[in-house]
Amino acid sequence: MDIVRANDVSRIFPMPAGPVAALRRVSLTIGSGEHVAITGPSGCGKSTLLHLLGAVDAPTDGAIVFEGRDLASLSEPERARLRLTRIGFVFQRFFLLPMLTAAENIELPQAEAGAAPAARRSRTRELLAYVGLTERADHLPSQLSGGEMQRAAIARALANRPALLLADEPTGELDEATSGTIADLFDRVNADGTAILVVTHNPSLASRASRRLAMRSGQLVA
Amino acid sequence: MSALHLAWRTIRRYRAQTLLAIAGVAVIGALLFDMLLLSRGLLLSFADLLARAGYDVRIVGGGGMTLRMPIPDSRAIAEAVGGLPEVEKVALVRILPARLARPGEAQSASVALVGASGMTAGVWTIVQGADLDGASTEACPLIVGRSLAARLHIAPGDAVRVNAEQAGVASALPAVTCRVAGVGRFAFAAAGDDIVATTLDALHRASGEARDGDADLILVASRPEAGSAAAVAAIQRARPGLAAYSNDEVLEQFNRNGFAYFRQISLVLSSLTMVFAFLLVATLLTVSVNQRLGEIAALRAIGIARRRVAAMLLWESALLVGAGGLLALPLGELLALGLDRILRQMPALPEQLHFFVFEPRALVIHAAVLVVTALAAAAYPVWVTARMPIAATLRREIVG
Numbered sequence: 184m185d186i187v188r189a190n191d192v193s194r195i196f197p198m199p200a201g202p203v204a205a206l207r208r209v210s211l212t213i214g215s216g217e218h219v220a221i222t223g224p225s226g227c228g229k230s231t232l233l234h235l236l237g238a239v240d241a242p243t244d245g246a247i248v249f250e251g252r253d254l255a256s257l258s259e260p261e262r263a264r265l266r267l268t269r270i271g272f273v274f275q276r277f278f279l280l281p282m283l284t285a286a287e288n289i290e291l292p293q294a295e296a297g298a299a300p301a302a303r304r305s306r307t308r309e310l311l312a313y314v315g316l317t318e319r320a321d322h323l324p325s326q327l328s329g330g331e332m333q334r335a336a337i338a339r340a341l342a343n344r345p346a347l348l349l350a351d352e353p354t355g356e357l358d359e360a361t362s363g364t365i366a367d368l369f370d371r372v373n374a375d376g377t378a379i380l381v382v383t384h385n386p387s388l389a390s391r392a393s394r395r396l397a398m399r400s401g402q403l404v405a
Numbered sequence: 406m407s408a409l410h411l412a413w414r415t416i417r418r419y420r421a422q423t424l425l426a427i428a429g430v431a432v433i434g435a436l437l438f439d440m441l442l443l444s445r446g447l448l449l450s451f452a453d454l455l456a457r458a459g460y461d462v463r464i465v466g467g468g469g470m471t472l473r474m475p476i477p478d479s480r481a482i483a484e485a486v487g488g489l490p491e492v493e494k495v496a497l498v499r500i501l502p503a504r505l506a507r508p509g510e511a512q513s514a515s516v517a518l519v520g521a522s523g524m525t526a527g528v529w530t531i532v533q534g535a536d537l538d539g540a541s542t543e544a545c546p547l548i549v550g551r552s553l554a555a556r557l558h559i560a561p562g563d564a565v566r567v568n569a570e571q572a573g574v575a576s577a578l579p580a581v582t583c584r585v586a587g588v589g590r591f592a593f594a595a596a597g598d599d600i601v602a603t604t605l606d607a608l609h610r611a612s613g614e615a616r617d618g619d620a621d622l623i624l625v626a627s628r629p630e631a632g633s634a635a636a637v638a639a640i641q642r643a644r645p646g647l648a649a650y651s652n653d654e655v656l657e658q659f660n661r662n663g664f665a666y667f668r669q670i671s672l673v674l675s676s677l678t679m680v681f682a683f684l685l686v687a688t689l690l691t692v693s694v695n696q697r698l699g700e701i702a703a704l705r706a707i708g709i710a711r712r713r714v715a716a717m718l719l720w721e722s723a724l725l726v727g728a729g730g731l732l733a734l735p736l737g738e739l740l741a742l743g744l745d746r747i748l749r750q751m752p753a754l755p756e757q758l759h760f761f762v763f764e765p766r767a768l769v770i771h772a773a774v775l776v777v778t779a780l781a782a783a784a785y786p787v788w789v790t791a792r793m794p795i796a797a798t799l800r801r802e803i804v805g
Contacts, residue, residue: 231796234795239705239795239799240796263708263710264708264710267707272707274799276802278702278704280411280700280704281418282415282417282418283414290406292707292708295708295710296708352803
């Protein structure tokens with residue numbers, strides 16, 4: 184079953200020097216439980232495609248259909264709800280809230296989704312154990328290493344049991360050994376049934392995907 | 406995990422910024438609070454002085470409230486007014502310049518001699534000895550102003566010589582010997598004023614005036630069930646052309662003329678302080694939001710609703726302004742005490758008149774103004790986050 188489908192999408196950014204086409208007529212489908220990696224040079228449109236598929240940006244042309252719903256037909260609150268409940272985001276720079284502990288960061292999207300406090304705490308404990316951060320639950324992000332922060336961010340992305348995990352250069356700020364740990368974690372998440380789209384420069388991370396795609400100048404080439 | 410909780414954790418995280426913001430709002434809020442106290446302080450203080458005398462209607466001579474002129478036929482007027490059903494009691498007040506000296510001493514002091522019929526508790530406060538009614542057997546009991554008593558070393562029980570004058574003309578009459586019943590503070594006395602009060606009969610004896618001589622002021626207390634407006638109307642019906650004013654009318658007149666400057670100054674300054682508070686909090690919040698654009702864009706990306714992010718920023722603003730506003734109250738009170746002490750040194754002002762007077766209304770306006778400031782200060786940062794393009798912001802944050 185398809186989770187998300189991009190139909191002939193283009194994304195053109197208006198710039199002072201003239202419009203820049205970041206994506207040109209790209210089509211892509213990600214099915215349930217798939218593990219897809221997109222590689223390519225900087226500025227080729229990988230992140231733009233990820234943002235379109237994750238409903239944080241809208242295409243200039245074409246359509247994105249998520250679980251059968253055209254994203255263009257959704258209001259901003261509906262798109263926010265979709266991102267909250269069906270999509271998990273992992274960023275290169277983690278973007279954990281610095282004033283919240285690891286556990287609280289994982290609880291935040293659950294609270295937003297309306298989960299009861301007891302259910303939130305239980306799910307948070309489960310996710311902390313899942314990513315190996317049980318002992319670090321009450322630590323602030325500033326007290327965690329880069330790898331630990333990224334694991335906490337992955338746990339946050341999984342908090343509301345999304346159908347699709349979108350990861351934008353998730354090992355971009357990590358050393359090779361830590362990147363390997365994160366890659367292992369993605370494998371496990373995918374094996375547990377969550378579809379993953381990872382955008383990366385890291386060949387080792389990309390090699391873990393069941394489907395590897397390459398982008399050049401705003402188009403998928405393989 | 407409410408927006409308030411997130412805001413609280415955020416301001417705790419950025420402690421230095423938070424302390425600066427709260428200190429700034431506290432100082433600005435203290436100024437705002439003082440301006441609110443000043444805007445009606447004189448009016449409230451003056452109203453309190455008027456009310457303290459226990460009379461709520463004043464009958465004055467032809468010069469109106471500001472120029473004191475004797476009221477012809479005062480005794481008859483007082484009797485007629487005292488008989489009105491709306492009136493509870495009447496007092497006559499006569500004020501003459503006089504000289505006062507200790508027996509056997511050549512040196513004398515110029516004083517204002519106040520003669521009052523009936524009780525005038527409230528016009529002065531006894532700080533030592535007894536009031537006039539406690540010395541009713543005396544032919545000429547005196548209440549002497551505190552500073553005068555200290556300067557001439559006069560104490561209750563002492564005898565003094567009083568020589569009243571008529572309209573600044575030295576009297577040929579011999580001085581009258583009076584006995585000091587008490588030392589008091591006169592509500593309407595300025596810092597340098599030397600005032601001595603006695604009964605109206607004693608004043609007449611000292612001045613040689615006829616017992617039914619003119620009074621400068623007739624004080625009237627209305628019956629509580631009638632009220633001052635009804636008493637004024639009844640007096641004017643009984644004696645058309647008599648200049649009778651209720652305390653409210655006196656206040657209104659002073660409010661329009663004498664106190665308008667302070668109201669205008671306080672309005673201008675409080676508006677300015679509000680603008681300063683707005684600029685301070687808006688700047689700090691905007692800087693704070695700009696520092697956290699990546700975080701906020703990520704929050705939006707993971708599905709945190711726009712309204713929750715907006716609510717978080719509103720709470721941050723409310724917490725900063727609220728904490729600063731609360732600290733502003735004791736700070737403003739201290740500042741008001743200091744400023745009041747300075748302003749009260751102005752010449753010819755009643756010693757007990759205050760410029761800064763607390764009233765609950767000031768507190769309500771202070772709170773309302775701060776709420777508006779907090780909302781206005783958060784408006785721009787909220788707008789920035791609400792309109793933020795999530796993808797572009799994330800991209801900028803990563804590239805940056």
